[in-house]
Amino acid sequence: MNRPGKSRLVLLLSVLALLASACTTEVAGTPLSQGSVVSRDTPGTGVDPKSFVKNTDGGEVDRLAATVVTDVRVFWTETFPTAFGKPFDDLSGGYYSVDTADADAKAPPCADKAADVEGNAFYCPNADIIAWDRAALLPVLRDRFGEAAVMLVLAHEMGHAVQDRTGAGLDERKADPRKWPTILIEAMADCYAGAFVRWVADGKAEHLEIETDRLDQALESLISFRDPIGTSQGDRGAHGDAFDRVSAFQDGYEQGVKLCSEMTVDNRTFTAGGFLSADDQARGGNLTFSEIFDSVTPGLDDYFTKLVADKGKQWTPPAATGADGEPTCDGGKQGPVAFCASTKALAYDKSGELPKIHSEIGDYATATLLASRYGLAARQTLGKPLDGEQAGRSAVCLSGSFTGSLFAANKRYLSPGDLDEAVQVLLDYDYAARDVKGTAKGAGFDRVREFRKGFTQGGDACGIT
Template identity: 55%
Template sequence: MRHRSGRLVRLAALVTAVATVGSGCTVAVSGQPKAARVVERDTTSTGVIRGSDGGQIDQLAGTALADIDRFWDEAFPATFGKPWTPLSGGIFSVDTADASAKPPPCTEKASDVEGNAFYCPSADAVAYDRAALLPVLQDKFGDAAVVIVLAHEMGHAVQKRMGITPESERANPGKFPTILTEAMADCFAGSFTKWVADGKSKSLDIGQDALDSALGALITFRDPVGTSPTDQQAHGNAFDRVSAFQDGFQKDAKFCGAMTVQNRVFTQSTFTNVADRDRGGNLPFDDMIVQLTPDLSAYYQGVLTSIGKTWVPPKSTKVGQEPDCSGDQGPVAFCKDDKAVEIDVEGDLRKLHEQIGDYATGLLMASRYGLSALAQAGKQTDGAAAGSNALCMAGAYTGVVLDRKEGFGLSPGDMDEAVQVLLAANFPTRDAKGRSGLEPGFKRVEVFRAGVFDGDKACGIR
């Protein structure tokens, strides 16, 4: 058996999370380091951090927070028309491995901070665990992860200066639910990251090669599968959090600050039946293929009919090894000459299904059916644009299924599974010859989101 997609499986195995809990933003850590660096570490920055040991983690945190403050000193007046005011309550580094460590504001004991970073609105302060959070994130994702987490927490400080406080939420119930304020903070973190990526920071460097790291770190903060979006502690699923971050990166802080419950779409959902909940939202591998194949065909028939073309379902062929009919497309391939979709049912696809979830299978199949639809619409199936359009079509299909009330639909964890697959490998964006996979994963998520939210009109098929 050939194992050309073994890299994808090894990455998928890293999805297994180490969960930590505390009083702030709960974290589950997974992944591996990506390129990101501190250009010039500010060794004096630890002097303003309370409880600092002067070590490299506090130096990194201090450097990041100083840069975040510089960003908001520019962006806040431009966005909200008034001066930025630095934190009045300070920054707290907590060694949660030290039983005698002093607790920061909003906590009763140092151990309350374990595995967390948070903003305390009553004290206008930021605190973080320098023992069990920041070094773990740094080890798994690189320096960029630490920067993004702290940028998110400072996003909550921005909200207070906007007038979004616990008191304002109590006075206007439902106006600023937690899932919205968390999305806004993710968005603000994205805006800051774009500022750094544009070379405006003298201390930090987060280029295109580090964006996957940023997203990988961010999705460790996703809610447990099945959490209601109306839960008082809801932070959003992986797709919602990544979407907010990308919106901030692509747009600006003004867009982030204008988020409301009326204009923000969240895909997080609860389980609708006991059976789905008991199986964790995942169909068995063989059942998923049986149910998915006719549903994909029905969807693409509708798309082709709407543009005056005729849809002929591709032959769905199960194979016992990675398909090689048209180059290396991964464990699912569109075979243009045979007008078929070949599915590896013995190797990597089954492993991905087990390690990530059933929508790993769903996304890969939807993108290859997307290539078939492009071919039948008379569009190019070779080249980078074709591969991206195929993923976009998979996103468009996902958006339709996501909104369904009856029949084949998505489970609460499926959108998270899509993000994990897209960050892991470029197979969903390879063309009909197995080439031109889109990099980095940040861009793949962006293309997928366009399909989900804008439908097939964004996918070059019309």
């Protein structure tokens, strides 16, 4: 995060770069369980790709892709008429599997050679086809993030096909690029993918099922597709930062296709942005661990002073003390940052896990956890319970509302990547949602949702009224 004369380093994740009509993915990250999507069919069966996938080898990767595509087609066949008032027309050009490991492999339409598809899955409106790399993309996504990643990628590309059928296709984008910037088009496709995943989670798919507690892995894969840190939302190829992409997916998951179809540049706020200075860019926008507390606490005090004053209470800033090891307050373990209700103070681990999180994710991961403990302090000031699931959700939400206040302040205090770091730490750790006794409920998906609620709606949405 920014402050006068200071900036900081961010963790660079793998990114999604846009080609004119294709989505190219470079995949990196920590391996996760592959159980995020489970076929209802007997293992090794599912949909035979030879039944409709062109150039397939009939192998395991294409079987998974064919199974996903089959359910996606059914979803749109059922959903499209209600949403758009006409039947869904399947892709006239079909679906193509490409073996990019074979120099002699046949290229799909819209590509000169098979190697052009390497690391890629795309929808080509000129030929009305979807193609994917079965050698260097889908198996890597599956092994790294689980089958949910394959589902997301193919559902996203089908989302582009839906746009082509509903007035947001390539011709419309060329005619009015200001109305249809790339970042909006990609958000709509992420949103459509979220609506499909909800349909699967609700048990409506014939072949696929996904447990809600596995949605974190879906979001982890989506984060890996974000733009490089510092990409401006106005860039021709911008897809959005992790916060933009996760937000679009969750909106589709929670509110459905209609919301996705009605997204515009006027009703959608994007958080991706470029660096504010050359110094900020040179350092990646990161404060060191030794700097972060002095940098963020004045803003936290200002924000929570006003928040509780609006409720007729007076804010007393909680003093923060660093020690070696995880703090234990009032018998509960809240993680590497804790609010001690009995002393109305904060304690944090200055040499163990918190500096590690700071280093591996980024400084706004630290700020997010710290803000959540300030949220508990605010609840105490307002006479609200500090234990139980509601207290934990409220703490996360208040962390989001504080962050939203920084974003609203002309983005002066947030650097590119800050919101991505918040999403990452909420997915990876439950610390922000722990109550004063150290208990937390819900998955990372739920924590991100609560953070976004505070970010977009403010502190009054956080259960403190």
